[in-house]
Amino acid sequence: MSENNADAGLPNGWQLVVGLEVHVELATKTKLFSASPNRFGDEPNTNIDPVTLGLPGALPVLNKFAVELAMRVGLALNCEVKPSTFHRKNYFYPDLSKAYQISQYDQPLNVDGFLDLPGGVRIGIERAHLEEDTGKSTHFGGNTGRIHGSDYSLIDFNRAGVPLVEIVSRPDIRTAEQARQYVSELRAILVAIGASDARMEEGSMRCDANVSVRKAGDPFGTRCEIKNVNSIKSLGRAIDYEARRQIDILESGGVIRQETRHWDDSDGRTHTLRTKEDADDYRYFLEPDLVPLAPSKEWVEAVRLALPMLPAARRERLASATGTSPESEAVFVVVERGQDDYVLAVGEVGGDLSRALVHVQQAYAEEPSEPRVPASDLAALTRMETAGQLTATQAKAVLADIVAAGGGDPATIAAAKGFEAMDTSEVEKMVDDAIAAQPDAWAKYLAGEEKAVGAIVGAVMKASKGKADGKVVTAIIQSRR
Ligand code: ADP
Numbered sequence: 001m002s003e004n005n006a007d008a009g010l011p012n013g014w015q016l017v018v019g020l021e022v023h024v025e026l027a028t029k030t031k032l033f034s035a036s037p038n039r040f041g042d043e044p045n046t047n048i049d050p051v052t053l054g055l056p057g058a059l060p061v062l063n064k065f066a067v068e069l070a071m072r073v074g075l076a077l078n079c080e081v082k083p084s085t086f087h088r089k090n091y092f093y094p095d096l097s098k099a100y101q102i103s104q105y106d107q108p109l110n111v112d113g114f115l116d117l118p119g120g121v122r123i124g125i126e127r128a129h130l131e132e133d134t135g136k137s138t139h140f141g142g143n144t145g146r147i148h149g150s151d152y153s154l155i156d157f158n159r160a161g162v163p164l165v166e167i168v169s170r171p172d173i174r175t176a177e178q179a180r181q182y183v184s185e186l187r188a189i190l191v192a193i194g195a196s197d198a199r200m201e202e203g204s205m206r207c208d209a210n211v212s213v214r215k216a217g218d219p220f221g222t223r224c225e226i227k228n229v230n231s232i233k234s235l236g237r238a239i240d241y242e243a244r245r246q247i248d249i250l251e252s253g254g255v256i257r258q259e260t261r262h263w264d265d266s267d268g269r270t271h272t273l274r275t276k277e278d279a280d281d282y283r284y285f286l287e288p289d290l291v292p293l294a295p296s297k298e299w300v301e302a303v304r305l306a307l308p309m310l311p312a313a314r315r316e317r318l319a320s321a322t323g324t325s326p327e328s329e330a331v332f333v334v335v336e337r338g339q340d341d342y343v344l345a346v347g348e349v350g351g352d353l354s355r356a357l358v359h360v361q362q363a364y365a366e367e368p369s370e371p372r373v374p375a376s377d378l379a380a381l382t383r384m385e386t387a388g389q390l391t392a393t394q395a396k397a398v399l400a401d402i403v404a405a406g407g408g409d410p411a412t413i414a415a416a417k418g419f420e421a422m423d424t425s426e427v428e429k430m431v432d433d434a435i436a437a438q439p440d441a442w443a444k445y446l447a448g449e450e451k452a453v454g455a456i457v458g459a460v461m462k463a464s465k466g467k468a469d470g471k472v473v474t475a476i477i478q479s480r481r
């Protein structure tokens with residue numbers, strides 16, 4: 001891959017450097033080291049047990065399925081799965097009742113991978129390691145939801161001990177847009193492999209952005225780590241803000257202090273949270289209650305073989321089948337929703353693939369990933385369209401009925417709606433009548449004012465009660481120029 005020289009549009013030759021740390025909660029039934037349920041949204045402090053709370057004498061037992069999901073993540077990100085160990089990361093915080101988090105330190109499970117952005121830029125993955133989540137504090141009183149200025153805080157330990165994978169990218173990202181693409185592609189991969197539901201709004205996927213700036217060709221500058229970025233949109237905003245903040249400091253002769261900053265979505269700024277702690281501060285040491293984790297070659301290979309097709313490959317497949325660009329919105333959306341197999345099934349039973357793609361994108365937003373409507377019904381609908389028996393607008397209306405009913409014969413529904421195909425000569429006459437009735441609009445159109453044609457098209461649509469095919473109308477109008 002060539003060097004990533006994408007330009008973030010920063011002033012005076014400044015270049016942006018970003019590395020992302022993404023935490024994802026794994027879709028296990030139980031926690032990483034205990035049998036308590038891993039479930040979001042339950043009554044606070046109901047999914048807990050002595051291990052979760054770190055009560056004296058409680059011992060962790062590693063969840064095998066969590067390891068398997070973590071390996072899926074690593075393999076899908078082209079990492080090497082290696083023998084690994086668990087460490088205690090020691091710090092005090094109210095939502096961490098053990099006063100340490102079990103994490104992986106110098107021997108993580110997955111190392112040295114990469115993720116290719118849809119545009120082709122390759123972002124290195126340093127590591128993807130297993131660790132446990134902390135509990136969750138909620139701060140009340142004050143109006144920021146932050147501990148500062150709050151009256152009291154409540155703690156919910158349901159999340160404590162939920163398995164996480166932390167995916168650490170290399171500092172290969174050069175624009176806010178690439179950062180957004182990275183997170184959305186990563187999200188799509190995690191969902192596709194069943195590792196996580198990866199919902200940023202529910203916190204099952206969380207992203208910290210490390211941001212620095214430098215003059216192109218210089219060594220990397222000092223980075224700040226930005227926390228609390230809760231959506232892909234805020235990620236872009238936070239990076240843009242932070243880059244400009246650092247440039248302002250550097251251009252006025254200051255230096256960047258390495259620190260952790262908090263993104264505030266409401267004022268659109270980052271604020272100092274704490275100066276950066278070092279690994280030394282955490283007094284990492286090997287977790288004495290767990291043995292090393294060394295998945296066998298056979299297990300790793302079995303997990304690799306069982307990986308499903310990844311989103312990028314599925315987009316390619318869908319794009320080439322439907323004759324669309326792999327970067328088109330429709331292809332992205334349909335693959336993201338997991339409806340691409342359905343579109344292909346419509347093709348297999350004789351439907352028009354490109355029309356099927358458009359319909360699935362538009363009509364199946366509310367449907368579960370595998371639509372309930374039999375593929376053969378949608379195939380029949382697209383055939384009526386390509387045969388000129390239905391306009392695109394009519395087909396949409398027929399499909400809405402089919403979707404609502406969970407299936408149906410498009411020809412019957414079209415007939416019931418009075419959608420008979422219009423004879424071209426009939427449409428031609430309507431166009432000529434509309435031109436004759438609006439000589440001013442026609443003259444403007446002939447004089448090059450494209451917009452003026454709207455009045456003619458509108459009149460034809462009205463005269464045909466919406467039955468005329470827009471494409472046919474436009475073609476006839478052009479033939480009259
Ligand atoms: P820490 O524990 O300090 O957060 P990690 O190793 O977990 O350190 O993560 C460091 C992250 O910072 C990685 O994503 C890495 O790509 C990124 N990074 C390292 N140096 C820079 C830099 N100069 N500018 C921007 N990002 C950087």
Ligand code: MG
Nearest residue numbers: 021168208225
């Ligand atoms: Mg980190």
